[in-house]
Amino acid sequence: MEQKTKINAEEGKQELVITREFDLPLELLFKAYTDPGIVEQWMGTKVLKLESKKHGSYQFETTDAKGNKYGFNGVIHEFIPNQKITKTFEMDHTPFDVQLEFYEFEQLTDDTSKLTMHVLYRSVALRDQMLQLPFAKGINMAHNRLQDIVSKLK
Amino acid sequence: MNLRRDVFQALADPTRRAILLLVASQAMTAGAIAANFDTARPTVSKHLQILTECELLEQEQNGREIYYHINAKKMKEVADFIEPFRKMWDDRFNKLETIMKKYKTKN
Numbered sequence: 001m002e003q004k005t006k007i008n009a010e011e012g013k014q015e016l017v018i019t020r021e022f023d024l025p026l027e028l029l030f031k032a033y034t035d036p037g038i039v040e041q042w043m044g045t046k047v048l049k050l051e052s053k054k055h056g057s058y059q060f061e062t063t064d065a066k067g068n069k070y071g072f073n074g075v076i077h078e079f080i081p082n083q084k085i086t087k088t089f090e091m092d093h094t095p096f097d098v099q100l101e102f103y104e105f106e107q108l109t110d111d112t113s114k115l116t117m118h119v120l121y122r123s124v125a126l127r128d129q130m131l132q133l134p135f136a137k138g139i140n141m142a143h144n145r146l147q148d149i150v151s152k153l154k
Numbered sequence: 155m156n157l158r159r160d161v162f163q164a165l166a167d168p169t170r171r172a173i174l175l176l177v178a179s180q181a182m183t184a185g186a187i188a189a190n191f192d193t194a195r196p197t198v199s200k201h202l203q204i205l206t207e208c209e210l211l212e213q214e215q216n217g218r219e220i221y222y223h224i225n226a227k228k229m230k231e232v233a234d235f236i237e238p239f240r241k242m243w244d245d246r247f248n249k250l251e252t253i254m255k256k257y258k259t260k261n
Contacts, residue, residue: 024255028254031254134242
């Protein structure tokens with residue numbers, strides 16, 4: 001089966017490209033990025049602020065299962081409806097430097113559209129670290145599950 | 155269509171990891187695989203089913219027997235540290251798509 005979401009991360013580069021085709025008209029895809037209530041639903045985060053305009057800014061806050069809060073913020077540099085959003089992304093209270101994100105929205109047919117997300121990091125090392133975060137989480141989850149099973153055996 | 159299983163969930167089980175190691179060197183039938191374990195045959199079958207569903211194992215019909223062999227491509231994909239990152243975005247985008255499809259019919 002063809003993968004709908006593709007990641008292109010060339011070795012030794014401080015950038016990556018994420019592409020995805022949607023069974024959605026372009027306007028609906030774009031709306032999913034600008035309507036705070038909708039962003040909250042699919043990102044699983046609280047939207048404290050989202051100013052979808054040039055020189056606007058945004059602030060998100062995510063709460064995990066343990067009640068820990070994680071903040072994200074950024075500034076919108078360019079905003080062209082149904083076409084392009086350029087913004088920065090930064091995690092609050094982490095040593096990770098800000099990243100620059102280019103979102104390009106394209107119409108494929110009346111009912112399908114495509115998103116190209118181009119992300120630039122400060123260094124190759126930082127990009128690789130960000131790529132590995134979900135991997136580390138996956139390994140931890142697998143490990144925790146094993147520990148759960150072992151503890152039940154006692 | 156079966157829902158694709160989480161590969162990490164599949165790999166979290168020690169018996170399933172042992173099965174993958176066993177089949178890595180040569181294709182084997184379910185019976186031959188089960189002979190290597192103390193676990194009951196249906197339990198081994200269930201493990202094989204899970205490994206096949208998440209595409210870590212592939213089945214091949216050879217006469218009347220079904221042989222299991224490693225799907226090297228998938229194993230490589232899992233070993234590739236980018237896959238969980240891709241899956242995270244894929245899950246997110248799938249959610250976006252579902253929400254917007256509902257939104258479309260509502261409005």
